[in-house]
Amino acid sequence: MPPELNAVKRDVSLDLEASAGRLGKVAAGQVSGKLDVTAKAVFEKYPDLSKLLILQTLASTYCSALNTSGMDGRERAARWEQFMSRYLELRAAPEKVIVTPPVQRPASTTPRRATAVPPATPPALSSKPTFVASPQPVAASSREQRYAAYETLLAQSQTESALSALRGLAEEGYPRAQFDLGKRYLKGELGLEQSYRSAFDLFSKAAKSGYPPAQHNLAVMYQDGLSTSQDEALAMVWYAEAARGGFAPSRELLEKLGKRW
Structure with a gap:
């Protein structure tokens, strides 16, 4: 099990393990599609967890489930091959970016009085720090x-x-x-x-x-x-x-x- 999983709440850990464990009941030819559904559900449920940690946890738990399933070696290998094929594709996919839409303020029903428009002035520079896309090269x-x-x-x-x-x-x-x-x-x-x-x-x-x-x-x-x-x-x-x-x-x-x- 990935070491970072120890840092998250126990109920989250158990939920991830249970999600992976349910994949063991799926027929070999359906594992890849079922992994898509499971991973998507977990990504949406725990958006603050890293995608790599979630996928590693699913892989580790699914592997353990297969090893204790009582299936013969050929069946376990077929299921694992399906799982890993899709796992590597999901791992290579970019992280989903969630964009929060701007808050829409309700239109006022009270008529506004006309006001004089002041002369245009240059916008003041904000002192609030902004995020950068990558570390500064100096560091x-x-x-x-x-x-x-x-x-x-x-x-x-x-x-x-x-x-x-x-x-x-x-x-x-x-x-x-x-x-x-x-x-x-x-x-x-x-x-x-x-x-x-x-x-x-x-x-x-x-x-x-x-x-x-x-x-x-x-x-x-x-x-x-x-x-x-x-x-x-x-x-x-x-x-x-x-x-x-x-x-x-x-x-x-x-x-x-x-x-x-």
Whole structure:
């Protein structure tokens, strides 16, 4: 189950799990269409939850339901193939944008007296902040520069300072640093004690930010059951995410398995 699901209310978690569980009763050829209906209903019911979290929860719960259904392997595989085919299409679709229509004020029934129209004046600049469509390039450049400084410290064998810089960037949510620090924990480098748990947590954060190398490594950890329950279904989900992000090792692996992404 996706770790972020722990942060939502229990009744929401149970509702998502129940929605996925009901898919297990559908015939193999109808799974794809039923997933559309189920996902749409959940998206509309919980518009504040991320689409990726909802789809991952549906995938994880549906996989568990199939494994405990008592069906033979061929039937489970057919249902899972239908589910994953549609899952990947839904995952690639853009997030639905909800536009709130402007409030329509009722027309006044009281006649207005004519008033003199004042001379036109330039509109005042609003001091209210506005949203931007993407992060400001200065912030991204600053992180890249700090990451380059970390690499310089590492090349100069200033391990303690390098690790401190890397941790700072990872804690700020910089995916590249989270991935790098995860690798260090995975191998026990830079004086860190090897920790699959720490590596898994860091890869998860970077993967959910859309960083393909971290998505690939997270898939490997699910596939091998490192610091998590072994889950081939979620492994395939994250390999597909990395492949769509252009990560060659994930694409090559899925091609060898005959899987689409």
